[in-house]
Amino acid sequence: MSAPAPRGAADRPLRVLYVDGSVEFGGSTKSLGLVLSALPRLSRTIMTSQRPAIARRWYPGLRIYSYRRFVNYASLSHLDEWLAARLGRTLRRALGLGVATADNAVSVLHGARMVVLAKRLGIDLFHLNNGTGPAEASAAARISGVPCVGHLRGFPGPPGRRGVHDRLRARLTRGMDRIIAVSDAVKAAIDPEEFPAERVTRIHDPVDVAAFDRASSRRERLREEWRVRPDEVLVGIFGRVVRWKGQLEFVRAMAAAMRADPRIRGAIVGDAADATRTYFDEVRRAMDEAGMADRFRLMGYQADVEPYYHAMDVVVHASIEPEPFGMVVPEAMAARRPVVAARAGGPVEVVTHGVDGLLVEPGDVGGLTEAIGALAADPAHRARMGERGYAKVRERYGVDVVAGQLMEVYRAVMAERGR
Numbered sequence: 001m002s003a004p005a006p007r008g009a010a011d012r013p014l015r016v017l018y019v020d021g022s023v024e025f026g027g028s029t030k031s032l033g034l035v036l037s038a039l040p041r042l043s044r045t046i047m048t049s050q051r052p053a054i055a056r057r058w059y060p061g062l063r064i065y066s067y068r069r070f071v072n073y074a075s076l077s078h079l080d081e082w083l084a085a086r087l088g089r090t091l092r093r094a095l096g097l098g099v100a101t102a103d104n105a106v107s108v109l110h111g112a113r114m115v116v117l118a119k120r121l122g123i124d125l126f127h128l129n130n131g132t133g134p135a136e137a138s139a140a141a142r143i144s145g146v147p148c149v150g151h152l153r154g155f156p157g158p159p160g161r162r163g164v165h166d167r168l169r170a171r172l173t174r175g176m177d178r179i180i181a182v183s184d185a186v187k188a189a190i191d192p193e194e195f196p197a198e199r200v201t202r203i204h205d206p207v208d209v210a211a212f213d214r215a216s217s218r219r220e221r222l223r224e225e226w227r228v229r230p231d232e233v234l235v236g237i238f239g240r241v242v243r244w245k246g247q248l249e250f251v252r253a254m255a256a257a258m259r260a261d262p263r264i265r266g267a268i269v270g271d272a273a274d275a276t277r278t279y280f281d282e283v284r285r286a287m288d289e290a291g292m293a294d295r296f297r298l299m300g301y302q303a304d305v306e307p308y309y310h311a312m313d314v315v316v317h318a319s320i321e322p323e324p325f326g327m328v329v330p331e332a333m334a335a336r337r338p339v340v341a342a343r344a345g346g347p348v349e350v351v352t353h354g355v356d357g358l359l360v361e362p363g364d365v366g367g368l369t370e371a372i373g374a375l376a377a378d379p380a381h382r383a384r385m386g387e388r389g390y391a392k393v394r395e396r397y398g399v400d401v402v403a404g405q406l407m408e409v410y411r412a413v414m415a416e417r418g419r
Contacts, residue, residue: 012043013041013042013043014042014043014124014125014410014414015042015043015045015121015122015123015124015125016042016043016044016045016123016124016125016126016127016410017045017047017114017117017118017121017123017125017126017127018032018036018044018045018046018047018048018127018129019047019048019067019114019126019127019128019129019130019134019137020032020046020047020048020049020050020067020129020130021048021049021067021068021072021073021129021130021133021134022048022049022050022129022130023049023050023072023073023074023075024074025050025054026240027153027205027325027327028129028130028151028153029048029050029054029058029129030058030327031153031205031206031327032058032059032129032151033057033058033059034206034207034208034399034402035206035399035402035403035406036059036062037399038399038400038402038403039403039406039407043121044059044062044063045062045063045065045117045121045123046059046062046063046064046065047065047066047067047110047114047117047137048064048065048066048067049066049067049068049069049072052064052066063121065113065117067110067113068106068110068134071102071103071106079099080096080099107134107135107136108136110136111135111136111137111139111140111143112140114126114136114137114140114141114144115140115143115144118140118141118144118146119144123144123146124146124147124414124419125146125147125148125149125410125413125414126138126140126141126146126147126148126149127148127149127151128148128149128150128151129151129153130151130153131150131151131152131153131154131156132150132152132172132173132175132176132179133172135172138150138172138175138176141175142175147177147413147414147416147417147419148175148176148177149176149177149178149179149180149409149410149413150172150173150176150178150179150180151179151180151182152179152180152181152182152186152190153182153186153205153324153325154186154324155185155186155189155322155324155345156173156186156189156190156191173190173194173195174194174195176195176199177199177413177416177417178199178200178201178409178412178413179195179199179200179201180200180201180202180203180406180409181200181201181202181203182202182203182204182205182324182325182346183202183204183324183325183345183346183349184202184349185322185324185345185346185348185349186202186324186325186346187200187202201405201408201409203402203405203406203409204325204330204346204349204350204396204397204402205325205327205330205397205402206397206398206399206401206402206403207327207330207331207333207334207393207397207398207399208306208334208399209334209393209394209397209398209399211306212306212309212310212331212334212335214306215304215306215307215309215310215335216310216335216336218307218310218311219307219310219311222307222308222310222311223311226297226311228265228311231263232263232264232265233261233263233264233265233313233314233375233376234265234266234267234311234312234313234314235254235257235264235265235266235267235312235313235314235315235316235372235376236266236267236268236269236308236309236311236312236314236315236316237250237266237267237268237269237270237315237316237317237318238269238270238305238308238309238315238328238331238332239269239270239328240270240271240272241268241270241271241272241279241280241283242272242279243279243320244319244320244321245270245318245319245320246318246319246320246342246362246363247268247270247279247283247318248279248282248283248286249318249320249363249365249368250266250268250316250318250368251266251283251286251287251290251292251296252286252290252365253318253365253366253368253369253372254266254292254296254369254372255286255287255290255291255292256365256366256369257369257372257373257376258292258295260369260373261373261376261377263376264295264372264373264376265295265296265297266292266295266296266297267296267297267299267308267311267312268283268296268297268298268299269299269300269302269305269308270299270300270301271300271301284298305331306331306334306335309331309332309334309335309337310335310336310337312332312335312337313337313375313376313379313382314337314338314339314340314372314375314376314382315328315332315335315337315338315339315340316339316340316341316368316372317329317332317339317340317341317342317347318340318342318368319342319344319345319362320342320362320363321344321362322342322344322345322346322362323342323344323345323346323347324345324346325345325346326341326345326346326347326350329341329346329347329350329351329357330350330392330393330397332389333350333356333357333386333389333390333392333393334389334390334393334397335386335390336383336386336387336389336390337382337386337389338356338357338358338375338381338382338385338386338389339351339356339357339358339389340357340358340359340360340368340371340372340375341357341358341359341360342359342360342361342362343359343360343361343362344361344362347359350392352388352392355385355388356385356386356388356389356392357385357389358371358374358375
């Protein structure tokens with residue numbers, strides 16, 4: 001039985017304004033959507049930069065307001081790259097100043113919208129879904145006199161206040177009532193001079209275990225469609241195809257494992273953003289150069305990814321940089337699949353080495369090859385690991401579990417504010 005929701009003024013349900021600055025669909029939007037589905041007793045309002053179709057899918061039945069649809073971090077980054085490729089430094093600086101001015105104007109406009117919205121809807125709490133920014137959201141919360149929670153889903157920048165961005169980040173951080181960190185690794189990276197550790201709560205991202213249970217029946221159908229024989233071992237990596245996610249290391253490790261065991265086949269589930277097409281092509285070339293292109297399947301982005309996990313025999317997380325959390329790891333476990341994960345960041349908190357998965361040093365292609373080969377050779381061990389991982393996910397990462405932890409944070413913040 002879930003705990004009662006915290007109450008707002010006049011003993012009504014707490015009214016929360018969620019600000020989601022994500023543009024390309026990813027884990028932060030998915031995680032927030034899953035948690036909100038388990039918090040129906042709150043009054044939930046969303047301001048989001050996501051495309052309307054994505055927002056409607058992940059935030060059904062909620063008030064949704066568009067926020068920075070066109071002037072956002074992604075569009076500004078693409079514009080900067082376009083200018084850098086076509087203009088000289090002097091002209092680029094001049095145009096950059098104009099873009100910065102427009103960006104600041106948009107910040108002021110949306111900050112004012114948030115203040116008006118908070119007053120009109122009687123908002124009791126701001127929840128920023130992408131860290132301690134954007135600046136206009138935390139400023140709107142302060143102007144409105146409303147508590148503010150920042151959800152830190154990535155590692156913070158290095159400590160220091162040398163530049164304008166460092167000082168702004170520090171000020172935004174200090175203005176939070178509470179920070180939620182998606183892993184102990186992220187929590188440990190927060191500068192205690194900017195924000196005290198006792199006001200940081202670690203809450204891992206949730207997994208929709210029920211959705212994975214429903215998708216299990218599609219395993220055989222997909223494998224037949226892909227012409228994967230029953231004796232073959234399908235090993236997959238999931239996520240956007242970007243360098244730090246380690247798809248290149250995955251391909252190199254898999255090529256060596258395939259030479260040792262011809263039953264092994266590979267799958268890459270995910271696509272590249274426009275700015276990372278060069279890396280995607282590099283991954284393709286690695287398959288060709290190894291002579292193994294016909295034993296890999298490139299599956300692209302999948303909106304309903306759960307059946308694809310079930311279709312695998314082993315799931316690999318190969319990030320070469322520390323992952324803040326690594327949603328792929330518990331999602332694979334929810335499909336009862338053993339995981340080979342990089343021994344850095346959040347995955348270390350999820351995988352128990354040798355029990356429900358294997359840990360390999362980031363970038364260690366040889367170690368990755370060895371782990372893949374060991375699991376491919378022992379189906380009984382894979383099955384045992386998969387069952388242990390599934391039990392762990394149900395206990396620790398279920399949507400209701402995570403929603404309950406979030407409610408505890410809300411209750412604590414409201415009590416601290418005397419509300």
